[in-house]
Structure formats: structure tokens, C-alpha cells
Amino acid sequence: MAHHHDHSHDIASERIGWAFFLNLGFTIIEFIGGWLTNSTAIMADAVHDLGDSLSIGSAWLLNKFSNKGANQHFTYGYRRLSLFGAFINSVVLVVGSVWVLVLSVPRLFDPVMPVTEGMLALAILGIAVNGYAAVKLSSGKSLNEKVLNWHLLEDVLGWGAVLVVAIVLMFVDWPILDPILSICFTVFILINVVRNLVQTVRLFLQGAPDKKTQTKLTKVLIEPQEISTAHHVHYWSLDGEHHVLTAHLCLAQELNAEQVIALKQRLADNLAEYDLAHTTLEFEYPQEQCRDG
Ligand SMILES: [Zn+2]
Ligand SMILES: [Zn+2]
Ligand SMILES: [Zn+2]
Incomplete structure (x- = not known):
């Protein structure tokens, strides 16, 4: 059967590569920001964005690899590498999520007030970065780009929640909101990780896709x-x-x-x-x- 070649790959690759570096840079800012503001909600978002960076990065590498197609030694090509990438990504997210839970669960019983001005600034930056990336990718036609675009909109909503909590904390003394938001984010991350992991293992075992x-x-x-x-x-x-x-x-x-x-x-x-x-x-x-x- 014919093997398709998508000639918009190069442009898609460029856009995804660009999204990768933007996301990775922002993830580093978040980890530092989460530490400086003492906010577990920011840390949870940082772990999530680390996962995003990894999956965008592996999608980007695969985009380059899959252009190579099959050869004499890898007769199906390199597409199965994406399963390997998805697996590593899941492991990183599970480890990161456990770390965030270890940070935030004790704070339910002994809440610590984060630096709300810093939280607010990071939330505005988060909305700007993810919103800008979503707009920039919305012209993309490839499946990768569509999935990524939808996901970026979800991330904007997540940062919206951080923004709201930061503003509320400026007026009322409810520091417990920070670990609550952080635990909500982490549970959401873990549900998605488990779903992806089940699908990845099914494909590894050569189960019927549908x-x-x-x-x-x-x-x-x-x-x-x-x-x-x-x-x-x-x-x-x-x-x-x-x-x-x-x-x-x-x-x-x-x-x-x-x-x-x-x-x-x-x-x-x-x-x-x-x-x-x-x-x-x-x-x-x-x-x-x-x-x-
Ligand atoms: Zn074939
Ligand atoms: Zn995300
Ligand atoms: Zn037979």
C-alpha cells in the first residue's frame, strides 16, 4: 500500500520546534518562580509544563525522524519511537506529581502564604505565553499541531485559575487555597498520565487499536x-x-x-x-x- 508523505512537514516541524523552546524556557522560569514565590500551585503547573516540553520535544524529533521513513534495517520506519517517548514522558510526570504532592499535602494542615504578587506576575506571563503559542499554532493543519493547540488552550485556563487564586489571596488570608489548587492540578495530571500509559502499554503489546x-x-x-x-x-x-x-x-x-x-x-x-x-x-x-x- 502507498505510504503517504506530507509536504507540509517542514513548516510544521519549524512551528513545533519553536513551541518547544518557548515552552522549555517558560518551564525553567516557572520552577524558579515557584521556588521564589513559595507557591505549590506554580510548582504543579511547572511539572505539567515540563511534561508538555518533553512531549513537544519528542514530537519535534519524531517529525524529523519520520520524514526519513523506512530502511533496510528498520523496515517499519521509526514511528514506534513515539511509544518510547510517551513512556518516558509518563514516568517523568509521575515522579514530578509525587514530588508536588509531597510538597503540598503537608501544607493542607500547615498552610504557608505564597508571595501573591509573584504568583500574579507568573500567571499573567503564563496566560500570555500559552495564549500566544496557541494563536501562533492555530494556523497549523497537522494532527500534532491541532492536539497541541487544544492543549495550550487548556493551559491558559489553568493559569487563569492561578490568577484568580493569586488575586483572592491578596484580599483574604486563605493560604490553604494554594495547596488545594496544586493538588487539583496534580490529580488532573495523574488522570491523564494513567490514561496515556494504558494506551501506550496496549500499543506496546500490539493490541487492536480499535x-x-x-x-x-x-x-x-x-x-x-x-x-x-x-x-x-x-x-x-x-x-x-x-x-x-x-x-x-x-x-x-x-x-x-x-x-x-x-x-x-x-x-x-x-x-x-x-x-x-x-x-x-x-x-x-x-x-x-x-x-x-
Ligand atoms: Zn509496508
Ligand atoms: Zn500543558
Ligand atoms: Zn493460515
Whole structure:
């Protein structure tokens, strides 16, 4: 099957690279700012943004790598590297989240007033940086950019919450709001990490990327009347976006070369809508034994 090449990759790569350095720089400012303002909410946001920087960074590297495509030694290309990147990212986020919880849970019982002016300044900077990046990326058409853009808007909302808490703390003496916000952020981070981790492990184990599609594919394979049954149907995904299908198809009757070619063409037409990256179909004749048992 044809392997697609997206010629907007270079521009996408440039935009994502730019978002990476902006995000990383801002993450460093946040960690220093969180320490200076003594705010656990800022620290929680810093951990979140560290995770963002890592995933943007690996998306950026992969964008460059996936342009290289497959070679003799890596016959599927390098797309599976994204699973490795996602796994490392999850581990960093879990460690960071535990660290933030260790900082903020004791403060529920012994609240410490953060430097609210510093919090306010960082919140305004956070809204400006993430908002600007979101606007800049909103022209992007690639899936990566769309996901990133949606995410940046979420981050703007997070900084909005920090802004509100900073302003409230300027007028009332409720320092407990800081660890509460921090714990809310961290729980939100952990829920997303667990969801990503489950998906990553599924893909590692070559699980079917989507059960409904799997059922439909099996139907498509045995739909032509020349085919009686299918077995060794393997439907898995390189990276969650590029899927692979292999199958053995038992023929109901003897077919000559022309009939086989026509049958393969028909299967190709029926499979086209599933946009599979690699397909391998083997026909077994009625009197033939299956090699794989
Ligand atoms: Zn984010
Ligand atoms: Zn292939
Ligand atoms: Zn077989």
C-alpha cells in the first residue's frame, strides 16, 4: 500500500520546534518562580509544563525522524519511537506529581502564604505565553499541531485559575487555597498520565487499536464470496495512528491468476477507507495446509 508523505512537514516541524523552546524556557522560569514565590500551585503547573516540553520535544524529533521513513534495517520506519517517548514522558510526570504532592499535602494542615504578587506576575506571563503559542499554532493543519493547540488552550485556563487564586489571596488570608489548587492540578495530571500509559502499554503489546474497526475489518476480509474464512488476522498499530493488518484468507474454490488479481483488487478497494499503513494478505487454497497452524 502507498505510504503517504506530507509536504507540509517542514513548516510544521519549524512551528513545533519553536513551541518547544518557548515552552522549555517558560518551564525553567516557572520552577524558579515557584521556588521564589513559595507557591505549590506554580510548582504543579511547572511539572505539567515540563511534561508538555518533553512531549513537544519528542514530537519535534519524531517529525524529523519520520520524514526519513523506512530502511533496510528498520523496515517499519521509526514511528514506534513515539511509544518510547510517551513512556518516558509518563514516568517523568509521575515522579514530578509525587514530588508536588509531597510538597503540598503537608501544607493542607500547615498552610504557608505564597508571595501573591509573584504568583500574579507568573500567571499573567503564563496566560500570555500559552495564549500566544496557541494563536501562533492555530494556523497549523497537522494532527500534532491541532492536539497541541487544544492543549495550550487548556493551559491558559489553568493559569487563569492561578490568577484568580493569586488575586483572592491578596484580599483574604486563605493560604490553604494554594495547596488545594496544586493538588487539583496534580490529580488532573495523574488522570491523564494513567490514561496515556494504558494506551501506550496496549500499543506496546500490539493490541487492536480499535475494537469496532477490528470487527469491521474481519467482515470486509471475508465479504467476497470467493473467500470462506479468515484466520491469523492481526490488526495492530505502530504508534496509534499508523496501523498494520495481516491475515490468512481461505479460498472457497480454485481460482486462476486473473481471478486472484481481481479478488485482490476488490479487497484493496474495500480496505482503502481504513487507511492502513502496511497490509499483508495470504490466500490459502482449499486443499492447502496452513503454514502457521
Ligand atoms: Zn500543558
Ligand atoms: Zn509496508
Ligand atoms: Zn493460515
